[in-house]
Amino acid sequence: MSRTISESLYDGYAQQFDAAAIVAEEKTGFQDLLIFDSKMHGRVLVLDGIIQLTELDEFTYSEMLAHPPVFALGGIGHAIIVGGGDGAVAEEILKHPDVKSVDLVDIDGRVVELSKQHLGGVHNGVFDDPRLSVHTVDAFEFLASDKAQGRYDLIVADRPDPVGPAEVLFGQSFYDRVRNALSDRGVAVFQTGVPIYQPEEFTDAIALLSKAFPKVGSYLTVTPTYIGGQMALTWASKGTDLPAATTDDDLRKRFAAARIETRYYNPATHRAAFALPPFIEALVPSTEG
């Protein structure tokens, strides 16, 4: 018997999935976790009623958080993922053989455990990669530790929406800690919402980021089950200009040399992602002053 899973992230608008089977369902101590098999989207992970990923379309999100910064920098050493207990973003970063280490910091160990067990189609065994270290602690604290200072060439904030326990991951002091953990050449990338449905979230995040970082900009990806069309990913750095960091020609050479398999990312979609429609550009706050 099938169950209907309804996501009501917005007032007066919902998406509904028929669940062919419930794979896991529990209160983890941090949140309500649900993993189910859907007809169209394969296996789906839901936290506190919000779709986190589906097997069908997670590549559109995890590839675009990982590959644009890695290819623009021409390779990275150490990376950290804030959240991301499902392993999707870690898998993309670790497709690059010269990445030295990835710290995956997700406060909820049950998300990691149940993802390991049930979301093989998402993480593809990345938890067995010796370069990956999983830390089930508060990322906000982890970033403030001595060993984190200036360590990371790539910081990915694979954070949920700014409600409940994740709210601290959207504040000024979080952004300050991210900046301090970044290497001089490094780039941080943040999920900053779906501009057409969450314009304030996008504008507010850029305003706060601009106080912590000299360079800030946004690019887009399209993840069907993060309803709203384009999702904004916002990058920030101490000096690196993400779109200007590499030529088209170098990008093509690096991508060809890397021989990694991607379904959304390629040098053309990398470039295209930085083209913001006027309605999104209009939401970018002025950063003077």
Add this chain to the structure above:
Amino acid sequence: MSRTISESLYDGYAQQFDAAAIVAEEKTGFQDLLIFDSKMHGRVLVLDGIIQLTELDEFTYSEMLAHPPVFALGGIGHAIIVGGGDGAVAEEILKHPDVKSVDLVDIDGRVVELSKQHLGGVHNGVFDDPRLSVHTVDAFEFLASDKAQGRYDLIVADRPDPVGPAEVLFGQSFYDRVRNALSDRGVAVFQTGVPIYQPEEFTDAIALLSKAFPKVGSYLTVTPTYIGGQMALTWASKGTDLPAATTDDDLRKRFAAARIETRYYNPATHRAAFALPPFIEALVPSTEG
């Protein structure tokens, strides 16, 4: 009291809107028509249970059907819209002052009437433009008329999904008629579905189009309420290569000179739209032979 409007275009997946008010609801003789006011999306037009447009996001669709071909060609004379009774695409085309005429051919006169009356926020009074002629006849027949042969610099197939009465708008003889109605420099643009959810519709349309036209290619737009993220728009011509028809520099000059207001289209999103992710490129059939 609010009513829940559910769209179940796909098996096991639906989107739901709370309707604050029903504006119009009738069987037109061709289809079931519904216009309602939603909380998040403004006014919404539904035909046979499928969302046709919402005030919130129709610009992402109608701008991208109209402006890329017009700017790439550096201006057009006569245009025709197959379907589009809501006036959204006509409004975009007629933002260009040197367009001589637009024939809007929608078989369902009630869609035109009720859109005129209730969707002013979408068409912005375009039905009063003397360059617009509305024909409530079968577009399949209209395109075969003597006066249509070789007439149009732009043909937009703003068609619904290939079910019911619209099925004929997806067949080989429709594409042949479109080709014959096109001027030598002209470009036709077709809605070809949402590749991640409708891969066969996309692949099949390109295969048929490639039999009728020497040049065929696709570009993308993102319309939240056409759930599935990217929607493919496929262009076809007798010789014009749409992405190669203009330089970046000309595109910027033409856009600046046109002084039209857009919310999705600009020269950067024009270029970016032609970057297909690998999972969509993989659906493009080989056209050799």
